Amino acid sequence: MRITFLLFTMVLTACQSTKPRPDDVPTASNQTPGEVVAATTAADWRVIDPDNTLYLSLPGGRVVIELYPEMAPIHVANTRALVRAGVFDNTSFYRVLDGFVAQGGPLFESEAEQPALADGAYEIAAEFTRQRALPDRYLGFDQQDGYAGETGFLDSAAVGRDLDSGESWLLHCYGALAMGRTNEPDSGGVALYIINGPAQRYLDRNTTVFGRVIDGMAHVQALHRTADLTGALDPGEHNVIQAITVAADVPVEQRIQLQVLDSASPLFQNYLAARKNRSGDWFIHQHDHIDACGVPIPTRIQAD
C-alpha cells in the first residue's frame, strides 16, 4: 500500500528533524508547532473572560467569539448591551459571500423597531485604531508586511502597528469579527460581519474589528451563500441566527470550557518561531517568515 492515510498529516505532525539545520536559517526552536503545543503546561493556557465571550448560536452549532475591549471598548460594550437586549436573537446572516464575509444581525424596517438603549447604540463611534500604547502583554513579532510596520498578537487577536505613530489595529484575518458601516465612519452598531475566507487586510483601519471566532468557524462556513451583493437570500435558505449570548450570562455548567494558548506565554513565542521556520523531515523549503493572519491560535477544552 503506497497511498497512506497519513499523507498530509505530515505537515502538522512531522517528527522532529534529525537533519542538521542550515546556519543561515534563524530559529528559536527545532520543534514543530505541534511539539511546542504538546510541551505546554497549564500556565501557558488562558481562560477567556466570560464577559468578553459571545456564543453565536447557529443551526449547525455554537460559535465562540472572543471580544477585545482594549482595542474597541465602545464596540464591545455596545455589542454586549445589544446582545443582552436580545437584539440579535432570531435575526439572520443576510449577506454571505464566499471567500469574503458573512454579515448578519437585525434588519430594522424603522427606528421604532430598534430597542431603546443608551444613546448611540445604533450609530457608535468608529474605533478603527487604538492610539494609546498597547498593553504590556502585547507580543510584537518584528514581522512587517505590506499592510503594517509590525504585526503581533494580543490575546487571540492578530494586531498591526505603525512603528512611527504607535497606532495599532486588529487585522481582518480569517474569523475576525468586525462592524459594517455606511460611508460615515460613526455609523456602525448592529451589522456584524465575520471574515470567512482569505484575509481582507485592505479593510484594516477602515472598519472596527473587535472580536474573533476562536471555535466553531465550520458552522459559519456552513451558512448558505447569498446569491449576490444585494444580499438577497434564496427562499428557504434563510441563515437564522438563533441567538447571541454573553458567556457570563450562561450557567457555568453550560459554558464551553475553552482555553486559548496565551500569547503572553513564552511558549507562544516558541510556537511562532516554529511556524516561521518549519522543522521536521517533511518540510523542504523554510521561509523565515510568518503571515500573522496565517497563524492559527491553538485552543483546547479545559482539562480539569
Add this chain to the structure above:
Amino acid sequence: MRITFLLFTMVLTACQSTKPRPDDVPTASNQTPGEVVAATTAADWRVIDPDNTLYLSLPGGRVVIELYPEMAPIHVANTRALVRAGVFDNTSFYRVLDGFVAQGGPLFESEAEQPALADGAYEIAAEFTRQRALPDRYLGFDQQDGYAGETGFLDSAAVGRDLDSGESWLLHCYGALAMGRTNEPDSGGVALYIINGPAQRYLDRNTTVFGRVIDGMAHVQALHRTADLTGALDPGEHNVIQAITVAADVPVEQRIQLQVLDSASPLFQNYLAARKNRSGDWFIHQHDHIDACGVPIPTRIQAD
C-alpha cells in the same frame, strides 16, 4: 431607518470618489474594482480550456477547477488521466480541517485496487517550482511579500517568483488545488487538497500546487469537518466525491460557460491598481499594497 440594507455593499460597489485624491497615493486608476470590471469588453475575458478544467461533483453542487499545465505539467497530465480512469469517482474528502485544507481522493487498501495506468501514476515527480522563465502573458506585479520576491498572476493563478533565480511557483491561496505527499517529495498522485481558509503560504515550494477553484468554493466549505488530524469521519458525515470529470469530456451543452477576467488583459492591471488603493467615498485608509492571495479573480457566465 438608519440601518440600511446596503451597509457593507459600499466596500464593493462604492460610487466613484468625488474627493480629491492625495498626491502621495499612487494609483493607475480612480476606479473601484467593480467599476474596472464593469468597463471590460469581451476581449478582456478568457474562456478556460476545457481540457484544463475539472468539474468536482459534490452533493452541494459543482466545483469548477482550472488546471495549470505550464506550472505543473506532470501533475496536470497525471490527474487528467486518473480522472478519466474514474479513480476519483465515489471517493471522499476524508480529511477536512477548518481554516486549513479539505483533502480527498481514493484510499486504496492495497496496490491491487489501483487501476493500472502509466508508470508512476501514484508516485509522480514533485513540481514544487518551475525553473524556466514564465510565459510572456505572466503579469508580475512588483509586489513582494515575506514569502516571495515578486508576486504576480498567470491566468487565474497567483504566482510567486524568486527574482535572483527566476524560479516561480503557485501560491497556496484560498481555493488552491495541490497534491499531498509523504516525506518523500515524489510521492504524490491522488491525495488532492484544497485550501479552505487563510492562505497557507508556508506550504509554498513544499508541495505541488497545480490548480485553483474558480467557481463553487461554497460547496467545498459545506463539507463536514473531520474530527481530528487522523482523518476519522464521524459516521453519517461521509463527504462523498460523486465524480471528477474533465470538462472537455462533458457534452458542450452541459458545461458551465464560465469566463475569467484575463490576467494578460490591460484591464486586469487596472483591476489590481484599483484594489491596491481603493477609491470611493467609503474607504478612509488606503494601503498602497495588495496581497496576491487576497485578490479575487473575477468570473462571469458567458454572455453569448
